[in-house]
Amino acid sequence: MIKATFSSIKKFGLFLIMLLLLTSLTLTGCQQEKVLKIGYITEQTGVDAYVGPASIPALKDHVDKINAEGGIGGYKLELIVYDTRSEVTDAVAVTKRLIDQDKVVAIIGPSWSAAGIPIADIADAAKIPIVATTASNVNVTVSESGQLHPYMFRVCFIDPYQGYAQADFAYNKLGIRKAALLTDVASPYTVGLHQFFKDHFTELGGEIVAEEGYNQGDTEFRAQLAKIKESGAELLVMSAYTYKDVGLAAQQAEALGLKIRFMSGDGVFVPELLEMAGPQLEGAIVTTGVSENAPEFAEFNAAFEAKHGVKANVYTYYGLDALMAIEYAIREAVKKGEPTPTAIRDALETMKDVQLFTSKVTMDPATHNPLNKPLLINTIQNSQWVLLETFQPK
Amino acid sequence: MELFIQQLVSGVSIGAIYALLAVGYALVYSVYNFTNWAFDAFMAFGAFMAFVGISSLFMPFWLAMILSILLTILLSVGAESMAYRPLRERKAPRLFMMISAMGVNLAVVNIINLIFGGTFRKFPVESVQPIFVGNVSIGRMDLIAGLISFGVLALLWLFLYRTRWGLGIRASAIDIQTAALMGINNNAVAIIIFVITGVLSAIAGVFYGIKYAVYPMMGIVTIKAMIASIVGGLGSLPAAIVGSMLLGVLETLVSGYISSSYRDLFSFLFLIVILLFFPNGLMGKNVDEKL
Amino acid sequence: MGYINAIIILAGINIIAALGVAILTGYTGLFSIGHAGFMALGGYFSAILVKEFGVHFVPALLAGGLFAGLTSFIIGYPAFRSRLRGDYFAIATLGFSEAIRLILNNTREIGFIKTGAAFGYMNIPGHTNLWVVIGAVVLAIYFAHMFVTSQYGKNCIAIGQDEVAAQMMGVDLLKTKLLALFISAFYAGVAGGLLGFYFAYLSPSFFTITKSSDLLAAVVFGGIQSLIGPVVTAFILIAVPEVLRALAEWRLIIYGFLFVVVMIYRPQGLFGYVEMNLHFARAWWQRLRRPVAER
Numbered sequence: 012m013i014k015a016t017f018s019s020i021k022k023f024g025l026f027l028i029m030l031l032l033l034t035s036l037t038l039t040g041c042q043q044e045k046v047l048k049i050g051y052i053t054e055q056t057g058v059d060a061y062v063g064p065a066s067i068p069a070l071k072d073h074v075d076k077i078n079a080e081g082g083i084g085g086y087k088l089e090l091i092v093y094d095t096r097s098e099v100t101d102a103v104a105v106t107k108r109l110i111d112q113d114k115v116v117a118i119i120g121p122s123w124s125a126a127g128i129p130i131a132d133i134a135d136a137a138k139i140p141i142v143a144t145t146a147s148n149v150n151v152t153v154s155e156s157g158q159l160h161p162y163m164f165r166v167c168f169i170d171p172y173q174g175y176a177q178a179d180f181a182y183n184k185l186g187i188r189k190a191a192l193l194t195d196v197a198s199p200y201t202v203g204l205h206q207f208f209k210d211h212f213t214e215l216g217g218e219i220v221a222e223e224g225y226n227q228g229d230t231e232f233r234a235q236l237a238k239i240k241e242s243g244a245e246l247l248v249m250s251a252y253t254y255k256d257v258g259l260a261a262q263q264a265e266a267l268g269l270k271i272r273f274m275s276g277d278g279v280f281v282p283e284l285l286e287m288a289g290p291q292l293e294g295a296i297v298t299t300g301v302s303e304n305a306p307e308f309a310e311f312n313a314a315f316e317a318k319h320g321v322k323a324n325v326y327t328y329y330g331l332d333a334l335m336a337i338e339y340a341i342r343e344a345v346k347k348g349e350p351t352p353t354a355i356r357d358a359l360e361t362m363k364d365v366q367l368f369t370s371k372v373t374m375d376p377a378t379h380n381p382l383n384k385p386l387l388i389n390t391i392q393n394s395q396w397v398l399l400e401t402f403q404p405k
Numbered sequence: 406m407e408l409f410i411q412q413l414v415s416g417v418s419i420g421a422i423y424a425l426l427a428v429g430y431a432l433v434y435s436v437y438n439f440t441n442w443a444f445d446a447f448m449a450f451g452a453f454m455a456f457v458g459i460s461s462l463f464m465p466f467w468l469a470m471i472l473s474i475l476l477t478i479l480l481s482v483g484a485e486s487m488a489y490r491p492l493r494e495r496k497a498p499r500l501f502m503m504i505s506a507m508g509v510n511l512a513v514v515n516i517i518n519l520i521f522g523g524t525f526r527k528f529p530v531e532s533v534q535p536i537f538v539g540n541v542s543i544g545r546m547d548l549i550a551g552l553i554s555f556g557v558l559a560l561l562w563l564f565l566y567r568t569r570w571g572l573g574i575r576a577s578a579i580d581i582q583t584a585a586l587m588g589i590n591n592n593a594v595a596i597i598i599f600v601i602t603g604v605l606s607a608i609a610g611v612f613y614g615i616k617y618a619v620y621p622m623m624g625i626v627t628i629k630a631m632i633a634s635i636v637g638g639l640g641s642l643p644a645a646i647v648g649s650m651l652l653g654v655l656e657t658l659v660s661g662y663i664s665s666s667y668r669d670l671f672s673f674l675f676l677i678v679i680l681l682f683f684p685n686g687l688m689g690k691n692v693d694e695k696l
Numbered sequence: 697m698g699y700i701n702a703i704i705i706l707a708g709i710n711i712i713a714a715l716g717v718a719i720l721t722g723y724t725g726l727f728s729i730g731h732a733g734f735m736a737l738g739g740y741f742s743a744i745l746v747k748e749f750g751v752h753f754v755p756a757l758l759a760g761g762l763f764a765g766l767t768s769f770i771i772g773y774p775a776f777r778s779r780l781r782g783d784y785f786a787i788a789t790l791g792f793s794e795a796i797r798l799i800l801n802n803t804r805e806i807g808f809i810k811t812g813a814a815f816g817y818m819n820i821p822g823h824t825n826l827w828v829v830i831g832a833v834v835l836a837i838y839f840a841h842m843f844v845t846s847q848y849g850k851n852c853i854a855i856g857q858d859e860v861a862a863q864m865m866g867v868d869l870l871k872t873k874l875l876a877l878f879i880s881a882f883y884a885g886v887a888g889g890l891l892g893f894y895f896a897y898l899s900p901s902f903f904t905i906t907k908s909s910d911l912l913a914a915v916v917f918g919g920i921q922s923l924i925g926p927v928v929t930a931f932i933l934i935a936v937p938e939v940l941r942a943l944a945e946w947r948l949i950i951y952g953f954l955f956v957v958v959m960i961y962r963p964q965g966l967f968g969y970v971e972m973n974l975h976f977a978r979a980w981w982q983r984l985r986r987p988v989a990e991r
Contacts, residue, residue, distance in 0.1 A: 056515060056948055058622060060523025094947070099902055103895065104702055111699035125816060129895040132822070148815065155818040196666040197801045197901065199815040224666025226798065227901075228625055230617040233415040234660030234668075241408050255525040259617055266535050267411070268542050287527045287618060321522075440786075488956045501959050503727075504916045507909060508955020515948040628790075628905075635787050670798045673791030677771070680788055684778040 047086045047350060049074070049337060050093070050109035051330070052120035057097025058228070059253070061283075062122050066144075066330035067092055068319040070119070073334055083338070084345035091115065095126065102126035103133065110137045116352050117142065117340070119333040122326060123252070124148030124199050127163075134162035140356040142166060142336055144329040145277070147173070148199050152379040159379065162352075164359050166332040166372065168300055168384040170200065173276055174207025174250075176386045176402050177298055181208075181246055181274060182215040185296070191221035191244035191271075193235055193260065195251055198227060204250040204276050220244045225256070232260045233267060240269040250276030258287030265291045272296065280389070280396075281324040289394025296399075297389045301328045301369040304389075304396045331368035339365050411541045412661040413654060418547035420653025422616065425554045425609040426630030427637070427645035428561070429602050435578040435640035436598055439499050440631065442506040443484055444606055445624020446513035451477040451607030452528075452614035452623060453517055459529045466530060474607040481603030484509045485595055493595070510624075518621040525618040528611075550612040557608060558646065561601065565642075570597060578640070632672060636679050638686025647688060701826050707934040708829035709890045712836045714914040714930035715923065716883025721912065722920045723844055724876040725856030727786040730771075731884045732907035733793025736800060736900065738764040738885020740811065743820040743892040748809050753823040757832075757889040764885025765878040772877040776870050793908060800900040816899030817892075824894035832890060833927075836883060840923050843879060852876050853921060884911075917958055918966055925967030 051070055055063035074090045082088065091113050093105035102121050109115045110133070118134075118141040121127055127146035131154070134141040143151055143165040152163045181187045190212060195201040209219055221242035223235035239247060247264075251257050257279045264271060273295035280299040284292070303312060303323065315323045336359060344354035362374040373382045386402040426444065433441045454476045458469030488505045535542040565571035576584040577594045585591050613623060629652060637648025652672060659671040679687060713735060720726050742760030745751040751759070771792045775785055804813045811817050843849050851872045854862035863869050892898040914933050918925025936951075958966075 056518060056523075058523075060518055060621070061525075064522055096948070098906070099895075099899065100706065104699075104706060107699045107702040125814075125899045125901050128816060128818060128899075129897045132896055150815070150818060194666070197814050202814050223660075224664070224802075226666070226669060226801070228622075230623075230626065231415075231419055231656075234412055234657040235665045237408055237411045237415065238661055238665075253525075255618055255620070258525065258527070266542060266544050268535070268537060268540070283524050283526075287525060488960070491960045497959070498920070501916060504913060505956050505959040507913065508952045508959065510952070511955065512949050512952030515952065519946070519949065632787060632791070635784060639784070666802055667798060670795050673795045676791045677774075677788055680784060681774045681778055684784070 045086045046089050047083070047341060048089045048091055048109075048113055048115040049334070050091050050106075050113060050115040050118040050120075051334075052093050052095055052102055052105050052109070052118065052126075053330075054097045054122065055094040057095070059097040059122065061281075062326045063092075063094065065321050065324045066326045068321065069315060069323065069327045070330050070334050072318075073331060073338075077338065083341050084350070086341070086345070086350065088338075088341075095121065099126045099129065103129055106130050106133050106141075110139050115139065116350060117337045117355050119330060119337065120144055121146055122329075124151050127151035127165075131160040131163040135160055138162060138356075139352045140164065140337075140340070140359055142333040142359070144326065144333050148203055159377065162356055164336070164374065164379045166336055166367065166381055167277070167329055168386065169380055170203035171207045172384075173298055173386065174204045175211045177204070177248070177250075177274060177276070177296075178208045178211035178215065178217070180296070180298070180388055180402065181248075182212060182217050185246070185272075187217065187246045189218050189220045189242075189244050190246040190248055190274075191239040191242055192219060192223065193232065193239070193247060193249040194222070194224045195227055195256060196224045198252040200252045200276075200278060201250055205248060208248055208250075227252075229256070230259055231263075232256075233263050236260065236264050236267050236269055239271070240267060244271065246274055247271045248274045250274075250278060252278045254279040254281050254284040254287065257292070258284055261288040261291035261295075274298075277301075277325060282322050283324075285391065285394050285396070289391065292391045293393075295391050297391070297396075298402075299325065299387050299389060300384050301325060302387050302389055302396060302398050303328075304398055328369050332372070335367045336362065336365070336372065339367075407540050408661065412657045414541060414543055416654035416657035417650060418544060418551065418653070419656065420633075420650035421547070421551045421554050422609065422613055422626070423630045423633045423649035423653055424646045425557070425605060425612070426627050427634040427649045428558060428642055429605040429609070430627075430631055430634045431637075431640055431642050431645040432561075432598060432605075433602060434634070435642075436574065436581065436594065437489075437493070437502070438640075439489075439502045440506075441602065442503055443488075443509040443513065444602070444630075445627040446510040446517075447477055447481055447484075447603065447606035447624075448610035448613065448627065449517055449619075449621055449624045450480055450513060451603075451610030452619045453521060453610075453621075454607070455611045456526060456528060456614065456619045470607075470611060473611060474604055477607035477610070478600050478603035480513070481599045481606065482596055485599040490592070490595065514621055514624065521621065523621055525620040528614040528619055530615055544616075546612075546615060550616065553608065553612070557605065558642070561605075562642070564601075574598065629672070632676050635686055636676055638683075638688040641686075641688055644686060644688035648686065651687075703935055705824060705826060705829045705894055707931045708833045709824075709887045709894070710911070710914070710934050711833050711927050711930040712890070713884045713887035714911050714918070714926040715836050715840045716880040716887070717911045717915045718918070718923060718926040719840060719843065719852070719883070720876050720880035722915050722918075722922065722926065723849065723856055724852040724873060726873065726876070727912075728789045728880070729786050729905065729908045729912055730789030730791070730793035731880070731911050732903035732905070733789070733796040734764040734768060734881040734884035735888030735891065735907070736793075736796050736898075736903040737767050737881075737888065739888030739892040739898050739903075740800065740817060741885070742889035743817060743898055744806075744809055744811075746823070746893070747817075747820050753821070753889075753893060757886050757893075760889040761882040761885035764888070765882040768877045768881035769874065772874050773870075776873045776877075790905065790908070793903070794905070797900045797903055814900065816897055816901075818897055820892050820896045820898065822893055822896040824890050828893075829890060832886065836886070837923065837927060840883075844923065848872065848875060856921070913955065917955075922967040929966060 053063040074088045078087050095102040122145045124146040127143050140162050145167050147167050147170045149169050153159050192205050194205050221239045249257055257275050275297045277299040280297050312323045340355040340358035341350045343358035344350040360376050364371050375382045388399045389396050390399050451473045455469045455473035458464040458472045488509050492502050533545040535544045573589045633649040633652045634645040637644030660668045717731055720728050738760035741763040742756040745756040746753050775788050801814050803811050851867045854867055914930040915926045918929035
């Protein structure tokens with residue numbers, strides 16, 4: 012009886028493998044012009060389903076533009092986009108699919124660190140460079156034991172840097188001495204930022220008077236906010252991964268009569284936050300690597316929204332940054348010979364003062380993090396983002 | 406003390422939202438012994454329809470509310486007749502009904518996601534200032550939502566206990582086969598139940614949307630309502646309300662006095678402990694005293 | 697062929713976990729939506745054994761399964777003693793699995809072991825490869841088959857059919873249910889361990905309600921009281937979304953509709969109530985091959 016099972020499983024497995032092979036054959040059918048494929052793994056469904064729609068059209072437009080200008084050194088680019096369902100397992104599977112089936116030369120994504128960490132190993136093993144967009148955990152490019160992932164890069168700054176700068180700004184510029192933390196304990200991004208904020212803030216002499224937590228997907232924060240109100244904190248640090256959390260917390264703080272300044276990180280820097288809780292967040296501080304209000308993006312934003320009916324946000328910009336970094340690396344590789352994944356990787360590693368979409372970027376060869384990324388300190392005035400100042404690392 | 410009262414007030418207002426949802430579960434469960442896993446999709450659908458009514462069709466709130474209720478009824482009855490009834494008629498195990506409901510849920514939530522995108526929207530109504538009693542704030546919206554929930558639940562009670570149709574539903578809840586033999590049309594009962602489910606989920610969705618935000622995954626909260634209705638005692642309406650209030654208050658008190666990051670752990674522990682010592686829920690009785 | 701390897705490995709891990717659910721839900725009739733919790737327990741336990749204590753990964757996998765199985769008594773003993781059934785038991789398992797995820801999310805370290813809370817447990821040695829998974833799946837199917845055809849398995853089926861009648865026939869309800877839960881959690885635990893050794897990384901975010909309900913769906917699609925059914929559907933549920941990935945946003949919608957359609961037109965599941973045998977598979981294939989008009 013067992014034998015029978017195996018034979019039917021085998022048949023079925025064969026059938027499926029055939030199906031897979033067929034799809035892969037049709038997908039990789041021979042092409043006449045030379046094409047370089049670039050993968051983009053992003054979130055079109057699941058909890059982070061707002062990341063994909065704001066970035067995919069921008070990336071496609073940019074690829075079209077390059078191709079319209081004749082491509083790079085005779086190569087046309089092709090962007091292949093896959094959905095991760097906002098799940099790590101899917102992110103891993105699609106990365107392998109891009110590498111093995113689509114034979115991409117480089118991959119853009121993912122946008123969150125929990126997927127970035129296992130994907131870094133895949134990049135190394137397959138020797139295909141991956142440029143993460145907003146995965147800001149230290150261990151995405153450098154493993155826990157301190158080893159560099161040679162094929163993993165990113166275009167955003169890392170959590171320690173942002174947390175450090177936030178604490179510095181709060182203590183020295185805002186004169187805050189008592190701060191409260193409201194942490195999404197299920198999000199490595201938030202936990203990391205808050206940890207580094209706390210370390211530097213207490214080092215400077217400040218005091219963390221309340222440390223509250225919640226879990227991803229929660230919508231109810233009044234119990235925590237009521238406690239923060241009692242604690243006498245002057246600043247509420249809530250660098251949530253999704254803007255929904257900060258928007259809801261601000262609304263609920265108002266409902267509780269809690270007047271407190273919010274401070275948050277780049278995860279919530281999207282126009283939707285203002286629609287959700289603009290008046291309640293008046294005066295809030297949000298640190299980012301890039302601002303949509305910068306005059307140089309105004310034209311892009313208007314054109315993007317008119318063309319695609321979606322507002323551009325940080326994921327659009329970081330997606331473009333990653334794509335342009337890869338574009339630069341391909342150009343460099345073509346200059347030197349063939350644009351192989353390894354050549355692209357080498358060019359990425361030695362990037363120096365390259366103008367990307369948001370800023371000039373120099374890649375740190377030791378960590379694969381961008382160097383000298385400016386940190387923008389934004390505030391909200393009359394439900395609009397206003398740039399307060401630019402924080403340059405020493 | 407003020408903090409404690411504030412936490413209690415918040416807890417009750419959270420409980421009120423759970424109650425609206427939990428009653429929907431209890432109603433379906435009492436008759437079909439089946440947990441309607443598609444409830445969260447109905448809720449998100451209701452919220453989105455009202456949202457579209459106001460923001461795209463420029464309807465006044467009450468009209469959008471009616472539109473949302475009507476469309477959600479359509480969805481709910483549609484799901485019943487297409488996804489549940491064939492299984493019921495075939496007397497398929499409950500497990501299959503649940504999977505079918507999960508399928509409806511997955512499809513509807515993702516269609517909403519496809520059409521509207523995954524962003525979190527603020528419900529387009531003016532936010533109102535809360536009432537302050539001393540330093541304790543009571544949300545006006547919470548009060549209104551509480552009153553409407555209470556009104557709807559009272560109407561539901563009147564319907565179930567003071568009308569012939571209600572009698573039919575209660576009879577079906579006790580024994581659906583016998584009720585059918587006594588001349589009660591099972592399909593009519595099913596339609597009435599799912600009309601009520603549609604109304605409840607649309608109202609719950611709209612108020613949840615106003616209180617928090619409108620987004621495709623907003624239905625995740627229904628898991629709490631499910632827990633509440635089990636803590637109370639599955640299939641009983643008053644028990645669902647009591648369970649919801651208890652859970653709402655417990656959650657805020659745990660967040661306030663023990664640990665906010667372990668809040669849900671306590672909710673689940675509470676559930677397990679209740680189940681261990683009161684296997685039928687706090688107010689759960691035997692089959693013959695359902696509803 | 698790394699991509700197809702990945703699919704087969706992920707599907708294989710899914711199959712092992714689904715076999716666990718099949719024993720509990722498909723045979724014993726106990727509805728679980730908390731198996732992701734057992735996967736997490738087994739995964740973390742075996743990963744810790746290998747990474748921190750240098751245990752060979754095969755005994756570590758078994759130990760992870762054993763740990764998940766023993767932990768299942770925490771919920772199983774009180775729940776079965778008070779005769780929780782149906783949705784009650786389902787929600788209790790869900791609560792248990794969510795509680796485990798919450799604890800993992802809040803635990804930075806256990807003594808000197810840095811489990812990393814939400815950051816995830818990193819640098820787990822990567823032992824899982826295609827052959828390990830295929831071997832594990834073969835053994836898992838073999839032992840599951842041995843179990844369900846043994847006297848214990850028959851007791852489980854009896855409970856699944858009619859608990860009262862089973863008890864009157866002298867089946868010890870508590871012991872039999874606990875045994876079914878133990879084996880079921882053991883399978884999930886081993887699957888969790890394989891997952892950790894494959895990704896070289898474990899994060900509490902892997903083990904959500906979605907994971908549990910996928911496993912349950914595999915069993916119900918595949919068929920009640922069948923092992924071959926869940927094996928096939930657990931494979932399809934991993935592979936079909938992969939094939940359909942080109943459809944992006946439409947994928948989950950189609951998945952949802954399929955749930956309903958399969959339940960209505962083949963409510964017993966693909967292989968419901970059919971034990972593994974060649975006749976059935978043959979009949980099924982022949983029916984598929986026949987022209988539509990003749991069906």
